[in-house]
Amino acid sequence: MVDCVVKDWQGADVGTASLDLRVAKEESATHIVHRALVRQMANARQGTVSTKTRAEVSGGGRKPWRQKGTGRARAGSNRSPLxxxxxxxxxxKPRDYEQKMNRKERRLALRTAFQGRVDDLVVVQDFADKLPRPKTKDLVQALTGWGVEPESKVLLILAERSENIYLSARNIEKLRLISASNLNVFDLLAADRIVVTAPALEKIQEVYGA
Incomplete structure (x- = not known):
């Protein structure tokens, strides 16, 4: 179990929140998280890239010149790959890159990745009421008060999507906003700092907890 300090909108400590997730064994943790990451990136590929073989390129039906007597190399089609x-x-050619992974393994990898980033985790109170209208400047100021550097890549996790928070966050270049239900291994590993609201942390604990 890990106890995290909860900060308010101004950045002051106002309490603690506990995080207790069942994670993979130390000797296999890296392997299972890596498998989950590779699976997620592979499944995101469209697989629509395609090239034409010599049979599919238009033209090339007539032999360019006779077989012998010209002094040139023999050629049967001007659509040869040469x-x-x-x-x-x-x-x-178009193909399916999908990789399969058991549901229990996926959830274990997600819990392991999240617990492994606990040192970079910032837990804050729900601040939806602090933004009655979209205001990027106020959100940036709050992030600074929470100890998050402006140039770092930030993952902001909310319990539920808030329109004002979304509109305030979308202009911050290196900030990615997701809900707790869309938690994934790639975003957890790609971020320098992870900011999660207390309700979102409770939801994660409820869904993925032991």
Whole structure:
């Protein structure tokens, strides 16, 4: 179990929140998190890239010149992969990059990744009422008060999406906003600092807790 300090809108300590997640064993933690990360990145690929073989390139039906007597190398088609405008040898074709991983393993990897970033975790009170209207400047000021450097990559996790927070955060270049239900390994590992609201932490604990 890990106790995290909860900060208010001004950055003052106002309490603590506990985080108790069942994580992978130390000797296998890196492996399972890596598998989950590779799976997520592979499943995000569209797999629509395609090239044409010599059979699919238009033209090339007539033999360019006779077989013998010209002094040139024999050629049967001007759409050969050796020719400019010809087909592609062993080029990419549309394919499915999806990788499978058991649900228990996925959840274990997610818990392990989240618990592993506890040193970079900042827990704050729900601040939706502090932004009655979208105001990027106020959110940046709050992040600074929470000890988050302006140039660092920040992952902001909310219990539920708030329109004013979303509109305030979208102009901050290196800030990514997600809800607790959309927690994923890639975002957890890519961020320098993770800011999570107390309700979102409770929701994560409730869904993924032991």
């Amino acid at each position: 020719w400019r405008g010809g087909g592609v040898i062993f080029g990419p």
